[in-house]
Amino acid sequence: DTAVSQTPKYLVTQMGNDKSIKCEQNLGHDTMYWYKQDSKKFLKIMFSYNNKELIINETVPNRFSPKSPDKAHLNLHINSLELGDSAVYFCASSQGGQPNTEAFFGQGTRLTVV
Amino acid sequence: GQSLEQPSEVTAVEGAIVQINCTYQTSGFYGLSWYQQHDGGAPTFLSYNALDGLEETGRFSSFLSRSDSYGYLLLQELQMKDSASYFCAVIDSWGKLQFGAGTQVVVTP
Numbered sequence: 001d002t003a004v005s006q007t008p009k010y011l012v013t014q015m016g017n018d019k020s021i022k023c024e025q026n027l028g029h030d031t032m033y034w035y036k037q038d039s040k041k042f043l044k045i046m047f048s049y050n051n052k053e054l055i056i057n058e059t060v061p062n063r064f065s066p067k068s069p070d071k072a073h074l075n076l077h078i079n080s081l082e083l084g085d086s087a088v089y090f091c092a093s094s095q096g097g098q099p100n101t102e103a104f105f106g107q108g109t110r111l112t113v114v
Numbered sequence: 115g116q117s118l119e120q121p122s123e124v125t126a127v128e129g130a131i132v133q134i135n136c137t138y139q140t141s142g143f144y145g146l147s148w149y150q151q152h153d154g155g156a157p158t159f160l161s162y163n164a165l166d167g168l169e170e171t172g173r174f175s176s177f178l179s180r181s182d183s184y185g186y187l188l189l190q191e192l193q194m195k196d197s198a199s200y201f202c203a204v205i206d207s208w209g210k211l212q213f214g215a216g217t218q219v220v221v222t223p
Contacts, residue, residue, distance in 0.1 A: 031209060041199055043157065043213040056210050090156060094211070102147075103211055105156040 003027050006091050006106035013081055014114055020077045021109045023091030031055075032074040033103065034066060035090040043090070049074055078111075086113045116140040118214035120202055125220040132189045134217045136202035139183060146178050146185045147203045147211070157201060160187070189219065197221045 004025045013019050025032065033056075034046040048056035052068045063079045074091060088110050094103040120136045136146070145164035149157040161169055163178035163185060175188040189196055199216040206212070 033211065035213075041151075041216050041218075043201060043216070045210065045212060048210065050209070055208065092157075092211075094209075102159040102162065103157075105158070107156050 004091055004093055004104050004106040006089075006109050008109060009107060010110050010112075012112045012114065015081055015083060017081050018077070018079045019081060019111070020075055021089055021091075021111075022073070022075045023106055024073050025091075025093040025104070026072065027093055027095075027104060028072075029093040029095050029104075030071060031094045032068065032071075033092040033094075034074065034076050035092060035105075037088045037090060037108070039087070047074075047076075081111075081113045083113050086111055116204055116206070116210075116212045118202055118204060118212065120200075120214045120217050122215070123218040123220065125222065126192055127222050128192055128194060130192050132192060132219060134187045134189070134200050134202075134219070136185045136187070136214055137183055138185075138202070138204050138214075140204050140206055140212070142207035143180070143183075143204060144207045145205045146176075147205060148174075148176050148187045149201045149203060149213070150198050151201065151216070152198045160200075192221050194221050194223070 031050045033048045047066045049068045065077045068074045088108045091106040092103045118138045126132045147162045148160040151157045161176040168177045173190045178185040201213045201216045203213045
């Protein structure tokens with residue numbers, strides 16, 4: 001069983017489109033994250049949710065909107081896609097409450113905007 | 115805010131020992147983690163230090179000095195499969211996990 005799964009794995013789309021990436025974890029964790037990894041491999045935190053509540057919202061354009069329907073799911077919707085949004089997006093989860101000791105990452109979604 | 119510094123690349127031969135240093139600046143520091151990422155793969159957890167000292171897990175060890183805002187990851191008996199990027203990550207008291215820019219480790223025969 002995959003602990004943290006993201007779909008799709010690859011996404012190629014045109015500028016201006018709207019797209020969503022889905023993430024699910026079956027670890028029973030309370031906290032979920034979205035990270036963006038650019039071509040230089042820098043992993044930048046975007047959002048963090050704890051028990052469906054947004055707790056971290058970095059300086060991300062408001063074209064990016066996370067949604068957590070329940071604590072096992074954290075989806076990322078992106079409006080009006082731009083070339084600079086091309087990156088690998090990773091979902092992760094950890095046991096919340098105490099600052100985590102281990103975060104589990106999904107396999108990533110490689111987004112290419114053309 | 116938070117900032118982390120680690121070297122961009124380290125090259126070593128099989129069987130060697132590599133130390134990857136990480137210095138950080140953050141408010142509400144809680145702990146320091148290390149993650150490994152192979153090309154095309156996901157980051158995977160290696161170790162975590164909340165207290166000063168050395169944590170050993172097989173060939174990998176991690177060290178933390180809170181007073182110096184410094185830690186390192188030690189890779190021993192390097193193997194070809196250890197070629198990957200290694201990230202230090204600071205955890206703050208709000209549960210935010212912030213990564214450094216990563217160190218590319220290249221292991222040569």
